[in-house]
Amino acid sequence: MKHPNxxxxxxxxxxxxxxxxxxxxxxxxxxxxxxDLTKDGVxxxxxxxxxxxxxxxxxxxxxxxxKTMLCPVTDFPFGASSTKSRVEQIEEVAKYDTVKEVDxxxxxxKIRSGLYDEVLAxxxxxxxxxxxxxxxIKVIFETDALNEEQIRKMVSxxxxxxxxxxxxxxxxxxxxxxxxxxxxVIQIMMDEAGDEIKIKGSGCIRTQEHFFKLIDMGxxxxxxxxxxxxxxxxx
Numbered sequence: 001m002k003h004p005n006x007x008x009x010x011x012x013x014x015x016x017x018x019x020x021x022x023x024x025x026x027x028x029x030x031x032x033x034x035x036d037l038t039k040d041g042v043x044x045x046x047x048x049x050x051x052x053x054x055x056x057x058x059x060x061x062x063x064x065x066x067k068t069m070l071c072p073v074t075d076f077p078f079g080a081s082s083t084k085s086r087v088e089q090i091e092e093v094a095k096y097d098t099v100k101e102v103d104x105x106x107x108x109x110k111i112r113s114g115l116y117d118e119v120l121a122x123x124x125x126x127x128x129x130x131x132x133x134x135x136x137i138k139v140i141f142e143t144d145a146l147n148e149e150q151i152r153k154m155v156s157x158x159x160x161x162x163x164x165x166x167x168x169x170x171x172x173x174x175x176x177x178x179x180x181x182x183x184x185v186i187q188i189m190m191d192e193a194g195d196e197i198k199i200k201g202s203g204c205i206r207t208q209e210h211f212f213k214l215i216d217m218g219x220x221x222x223x224x225x226x227x228x229x230x231x232x233x234x235x
Contacts, residue, residue, distance in 0.1 A: 008212035013044070013233055019215060020046040020232075021071055021200070021223045023171065031058060037226050042068045044233065048100050050223060052076065053093050060098045069100035071138075077172035079105030079140070083122045087129045094133035101136040105170060108142040111150055116157060123161035131162070138165035138200050138221075143185050144176045151185065155192035165220065166193065169203030180204030181222065183213055190218065208232050 008016065022041035024034055034051070038059050041049045048071035051059060056072060063070055072093040075081045081089070090102050104126055110119050123139060130137035139161075141154050158166050166189055168181045179185070180203025189199050201214050202223030211232035214222060224232055 003218040004215060008215035011215075013235070016211075016215075016233055017045040018047055019211075019219070019222050020044075020229060021048045021050045021202070021221055022046040022068075022229055023050045023202070023223050023225045025050055025052060025073060025076065025171070027052065031055070034059065035062060038062045040226070041229070042066045044229065046229070047221060050103065053089060056093055056096055056098075060096065063098050070096070070098045071101050071103055072099060073103040073105075073140075075105050076103075077105060077170040079107045079142070080109060083125050086122065087125050090126055090129040090137070091133070094130050094135045099133075099135055101138055101165070102130045103138040103140060103167065105140045105142065106154065108145050111141070111146060111154060116153060119154075120157045120161055123158060123163060127162040127164075136164035138167045139163050140167045140170055140202070142170055142173055143168045144173055144179055144203070148188055151188055152192045155189055155197065159193070159196050163197060165198040165200045167200040167202055167223070169223075171203045171223070171225065178204055181210075181214065183210075183217065186214055186217060186219060206231060208234055 024037045038049045046068050048069050050071045050073055053072045074089040075086050127137050139158050155166050181201025186201050198220040200221040201219055205222055205224050206228045
């Protein structure tokens with residue numbers, strides 16, 4: 001992994017914000033709340049605003065002309081739709097000019113079942129769908145539901161599938177302890193990724209110390225919830 005050319009503590013707010021995918025994914029948000037949060041992410045200069053696909057047309061006007069773009073999250077948060085449905089979801093959002101990347105949840109039930117060939121075949125089609133429109137794709141593993149062996153295997157599968165980013169968590173997992181993007185999990189993913197694939201940490205990034213630690217490790221992007229964005233930026 002490529003380490004940044006300066007420590008996180010030496011970076012400007014603008015440089016730090018460029019690491020952030022500003023998460024606006026709660027299904028109960030009103031359109032007014034979604035618009036306000038998107039405006040905030042644009043004002044800060046975050047890399048993207050992570051949104052549910054239903055709000056693409058609503059939010060396009062608020063990111064146009066800015067350095068911030070949209071990152072629709074597909075098959076969220078369970079990753080359990082058919083490949084046909086997943087590809088259609090990706091293609092529906094990837095066609096928009098305001099989309100920088102598309103996130104998608106891996107079928108982590110199949111990962112836990114050891115059905116790696118099925119997972120690989122699915123992710124190949126998902127990656128091809130995003131790349132057809134010139135978009136990068138991030139695959140969410142839901143690492144809190146997986147063991148270390150499964151996490152390592154998934155990085156390898158994503159490299160083979162042509163995925164651009166591997167990502168830790170949805171932030172919506174139930175029935176498991178929430179640890180999210182711990183330095184330990186990020187290091188495991190980095191060890192497997194080498195220079196072939198980028199890393200996104202998400203879930204439980206709520207302190208500036210944690211945020212800075214992951215930047216200094218060489219992470220590429222972080223998903224940060226709307227409440228935690230000002231905290232990690234020190235605002």
